[in-house]
Amino acid sequence: MKNIKDEWVQIALDLTSGLSSKDRFERLLSTIRNALKCDASALLLFKNQYFSPLATNGLDGDVIGRRFAISQHPRLEAIARAGDIVRFPSDSDLPDPYDGLIANEERQLQVHSCIGLPLLVNERLIGAVTIDAFDPTQFDSFTNKELRIISALAATSLHTALLMERLENQSGENSNNSSFERSPDNHVEMIGESLAMQELQANINAVANTELSVLITGETGVGKELVASALHQRSTRAQQNLVYLNCAALPESVAESELFGHVKGAFTGAISNRKGKFESADNGTLFLDEIGELSLALQAKLLRVLQYGDIQRIGDDNHIKVNTRIIAATNKTLSDEVKNGDFRADLYHRLSVFPIFVPPLRDRGNDVTLLVGYFAEKSRIKLAATSIRITPEAITLLNDYSWPGNIRELEHVISRAAVLSRAQSDDSDLVLSPTHFLIKKENHAEKNIANQIVTPHSKNTKDLRSATDEFQANLIKKTYQEQQQNWAATARALQLDTGNLHRLAKRLNLKE
Structure with missing residues (x-):
């Protein structure tokens, strides 16, 4: 010493x-x-x-x-x-x-x-x-x-x-990931140290303690619900209710009642008064997941709540004041939905005052390794194993995979691998190797094809403008498919302004 x-x-x-x-x-x-x-x-x-x-x-x-x-x-x-x-x-x-x-x-x-x-x-x-x-x-x-x-x-x-x-x-200056506000019990932990996650955490910290509506975007399985929970927990409403509603799971016949409630006798089966989600979330937060699935009629009623802060139960002429913060999420590009007439422009602008993009797992670098450890420990507890170790070869395989299903897919893959390892061994010390993971190694042939797509052949005798247009069109089409046909995500991947990408795609006859 x-x-x-x-x-x-x-x-x-x-x-x-x-x-x-x-x-x-x-x-x-x-x-x-x-x-x-x-x-x-x-x-x-x-x-x-x-x-x-x-x-x-x-x-x-x-x-x-x-x-x-x-x-x-x-x-x-x-x-x-x-x-x-x-x-x-x-x-x-x-x-x-x-x-x-x-x-x-x-x-x-x-x-x-x-x-x-x-x-x-x-x-x-x-x-x-x-x-x-x-x-x-x-x-x-x-x-x-x-x-x-x-x-x-x-x-x-x-x-x-x-x-x-x-x-x-407290001063709103924390731009790093909130490493110390970790709590496995409250289900809002977002594990990751990548730059993409640091940016996400900075955005959450910036808007959480305001009254602004927030629109969370990102692919399926990236953890949009966790972001909503983090926004609520870091807000002044943290001690009040966070109410969750999946708009995609709502049949049209019950959607209005779920949101706004009803009074006894309002319709067949309405045997008593019932609060809707807005009243349940009064003074708290209402998280509307998959908001892009709401009908235009319900969008209009939701807009009224945002404008005037009151609701009407079905069958009731009285207006009920509510103080509810709205956090919405979608895996759609709502700006495209607006252009197609499937989403109200005024509601979109109300919701997207502060948009937050949740990055896909493939863009989060070594965060995959950290998440593997997190889910491995969860699996260890569920299986009552003494320990679970992942071999370096398996870690490499998992980091090289593109994870189209994002974090949700990773969790399922780790759980399956742990179960397989337990079934194949009498030892309570489990070791997960590449053979336990039911994912395919990235196809190098596909990568070579991708390279050919964006590399002009030497025998190509087209003029420069035509060759450049073909190059751009192929690259945009390839990236568009990789981003699950999401134009906003494609623009981010290509580091282009979304409006510029739309104009370029139209010029190249890639969209109407």
Whole structure:
């Protein structure tokens, strides 16, 4: 420890520096590794009886995405309840949550020496640092006093980050992903560290605490409902109801009653007065999923609510005032629906005051790895397995796949793979390899064809204008199909203004 005291001084100085929380945490773990010569370490946030990794060193990449319920992990529960340094003996029969997850080529080795440092502020647990080594005697030479110094620095570092994020959220300046507002219990956690997710989180933070209507767009399965939940939870209405209504699942005959309610005798079967979703969400938030499926007649009535803030139950002449914030979502391009006459322009403009686009999974880079870890831990609990590890080859396969069904598809793929692995093995330590995943490796032949589509042949004798038009038309058609025939998504993929893309597509006879 004495040889690296300068590094600990630097960690203390980092607390007042302009470093990002992520960089500060990574430097902390790097210093711990250098000081204790451990094989792996992790900084964990404690919230709602879960430990969530904020930074790791020496562990598999998917660990960051995992959420550890202390009720499921005896060692983590022991750390949470101890109030002081916890040293686990090398022959401890308590399973280690990281067994099989340490980035080491000799996978048959398991962790032998483990230490847990609870992070306390005013005697309140805010997190923990876990330190693991293969050598069972690795930490014998370090005193508890020395380990408490590490614990104090780590607790101060985490507490500082939490305070900074709280201040940034209050001032509306937080443009990073809300790493610390994680809670597996409230179903609004959005896992991801990609630039696309940081932009999404920044947009959520910008508009959440306003009264503006929000239109959430994105492909099926990207998590639009989670975005709506996050908007509600971060708003001043968070303590009131968030009411969900899937417009696509509403038969026309009951849609109006679902939205606005009815009085007794209003129609056959109306045996009593009934509130609609607007009244249920009064002073709270109403989330209208798949709003593009509403009929034009209901769109007109919805517009009236947005304009005047009152509703009429079916069969009632009285107007009822409601104070309801509207969040809507769709996988359609509503601007196209407006042009086609299928969606009211005035309602579209009312709803899209602040549009939020949820990126598809294929555009989120390494977030796939984090989500794999998250869903693997969920599957482990459901299957009562001791551990679930994903091989590096499987991680590569999953990252290379294009995920047309987005996060929903990924969750199902991980669940199926875990079930298959469990069925094929008597061991409760499950290992998921590429053979367990029912997805196809990306077809390189298709990629070559795509390259040919956008690469003019040397034998082509067309003039430059014709060749350029053909090149543009083929590229637009290819991208349009890849984006599930969504013009707005195609424009984003091609980095074009949507209006310019529509004009270009018309000139190239790709649309009327």
